Amino acid sequence: MKAFLSSVLAGLFMLLSPVIDAQVFITNDMLPLEITESGLYVVAEPLNFTSAGDAILVTANQVTLDLNGFTLTGIREGAAITQSLGHQGLVVRNGYLDSWGINAAFGTAIMAEGANNEFSDLHIRSSRGGIFAGANSLVSDCYITGITNNTSSYGLNMEGNSRVLGTLVDRVVAPTSYGIVGAGNVLVERSIVHNIGIGGTTAQAYGIALNSGRVKDSIVSQVFGGDSAYGVFSLSDLKLSSSSITQISSADEGYGARAFAALEIVHSVIGSISAGPDGDSVNIANGARVSESVVRQSDNIGLRVGSRSRVEHSVLGRFTGDEPAILLTGHDSRIEGNLITESHAAVFALPSGTNNIVIRNASFDNTFSFSTPANHIANTLVSPGIDFNHATQQYYYENIRW
Amino acid sequence: MGVVAQDSLLHRINLHNSVGSAWRGIDVTRSWLGDSRVSTVSPNSPQGIVANSSMVVRNVVDGGYVNVLGTGSLLPHNQVVNSGFQPFQQPAGGRNMAYRNTASTTAGNMISNPHHARVESYPGVNFISTNNPWGNIRH
Numbered sequence: 086m087k088a089f090l091s092s093v094l095a096g097l098f099m100l101l102s103p104v105i106d107a108q109v110f111i112t113n114d115m116l117p118l119e120i121t122e123s124g125l126y127v128v129a130e131p132l133n134f135t136s137a138g139d140a141i142l143v144t145a146n147q148v149t150l151d152l153n154g155f156t157l158t159g160i161r162e163g164a165a166i167t168q169s170l171g172h173q174g175l176v177v178r179n180g181y182l183d184s185w186g187i188n189a190a191f192g193t194a195i196m197a198e199g200a201n202n203e204f205s206d207l208h209i210r211s212s213r214g215g216i217f218a219g220a221n222s223l224v225s226d227c228y229i230t231g232i233t234n235n236t237s238s239y240g241l242n243m244e245g246n247s248r249v250l251g252t253l254v255d256r257v258v259a260p261t262s263y264g265i266v267g268a269g270n271v272l273v274e275r276s277i278v279h280n281i282g283i284g285g286t287t288a289q290a291y292g293i294a295l296n297s298g299r300v301k302d303s304i305v306s307q308v309f310g311g312d313s314a315y316g317v318f319s320l321s322d323l324k325l326s327s328s329s330i331t332q333i334s335s336a337d338e339g340y341g342a343r344a345f346a347a348l349e350i351v352h353s354v355i356g357s358i359s360a361g362p363d364g365d366s367v368n369i370a371n372g373a374r375v376s377e378s379v380v381r382q383s384d385n386i387g388l389r390v391g392s393r394s395r396v397e398h399s400v401l402g403r404f405t406g407d408e409p410a411i412l413l414t415g416h417d418s419r420i421e422g423n424l425i426t427e428s429h430a431a432v433f434a435l436p437s438g439t440n441n442i443v444i445r446n447a448s449f450d451n452t453f454s455f456s457t458p459a460n461h462i463a464n465t466l467v468s469p470g471i472d473f474n475h476a477t478q479q480y481y482y483e484n485i486r487w
Numbered sequence: 488m489g490v491v492a493q494d495s496l497l498h499r500i501n502l503h504n505s506v507g508s509a510w511r512g513i514d515v516t517r518s519w520l521g522d523s524r525v526s527t528v529s530p531n532s533p534q535g536i537v538a539n540s541s542m543v544v545r546n547v548v549d550g551g552y553v554n555v556l557g558t559g560s561l562l563p564h565n566q567v568v569n570s571g572f573q574p575f576q577q578p579a580g581g582r583n584m585a586y587r588n589t590a591s592t593t594a595g596n597m598i599s600n601p602h603h604a605r606v607e608s609y610p611g612v613n614f615i616s617t618n619n620p621w622g623n624i625r626h
Contacts, residue, residue, distance in 0.1 A: 327498070353496065354496045356494060377544070379495070379519045381517070382494070399542070400519045424540075424561040426540055426559050447584050449540065449582070450559060
């Protein structure tokens, strides 16, 4: 029996040995290292790269790099790990990347210009840039902190069709700062972006900036840009759900959320915006929807609404400038069932804001309540109650003013 | 006390209490509270939801009641059941709007001290009540 077991174990070893043989252990004396073949590469000791250039250059497909809990440190120009353009399937996991490019003119922790990559369980700290992830890539369970640059930098830079899950980006400090910047169709989920930007007079800061995508179950807080600051920004379609966007501050243009195409905000909190003269808590273009959310506290407009949009069943309040909680700039929008408090005005329509419906909202403790929407066919209410048949305020159309 | 929040959004909370005196389940100020359930078997004036200048929408309060403090709350589409208390209670002069709620196995009028009552004139006994403002239903 013992002989039989021994022969079985020997057979298993023979079967597994090619896999074991495929592992390559990386030691400090191998740097700089170019990986030209697919396989599993495991860091065997702390790596300290003191030369200029990339520590590890990947020029093959399907390369897995396991940092094995060790730290890869480098302080000069270059990246800890670079994947050259045209390659794919790079996996980097389980370790620390420290001080990449921090004292140099350029450099970043990971520069993956290929595609279909995966980065997980990484802690990147005190570097000039975070992760450039390539297209169709996944970043998960990473912690990126202390990104410092004298021009422009990011915690994460995601190419199109990529995902960010369970990741924390904290402290990106540059004249143009991005917590997470992405191309089209990028999903950010269960992540936190915190303390982005430097707040100088010409500085721009973005918590999350995407061409298009979705932000879900995430938190963005403390974004500081003297020239402009955006909690969440999109050039095209964006859905923001179950997320919190707070403490966005700019001396000129501060926005909690802004999208240049369809923006949908559901079950989210957007608040504490120092918007400056040109910013809004939420700036929605045409065809947008804000539903069941809280938008509060800004020194400028709460919601700037374009055409064909809906703002419904939300709480808006504490807009302390001489601006309204909701500003209607376009046509055919519907403002329904909102509670609007403690602002200069609840709803105000610009002369361009025609053919909108403002219905079943409540205005409480606002200096002015509802302006008369142009082209609005008023339904004069005659039900009991002094606020329903007011002689000069018959245009309320099932709105209530307390 | 279960949850206390200001300037917040609370969604899909399930909270249960078995005892307590003047217990407060979810206490919100300037907040949005929705799609949650608060239940208790305490007979001693349990306040399932306490709302102050908040939106309270699509919640179920089972065994308690909704205490509406101050002014400026909107309370649509909630359900209050099995409390034996008046479902929505606000102080005299309270300026809040509760509409399209339902209540069953409760006591008294739908809302105490209704201010901006709009009497619905639809057929059916549930709709004809001077204490049944603006599309609320009390079974």
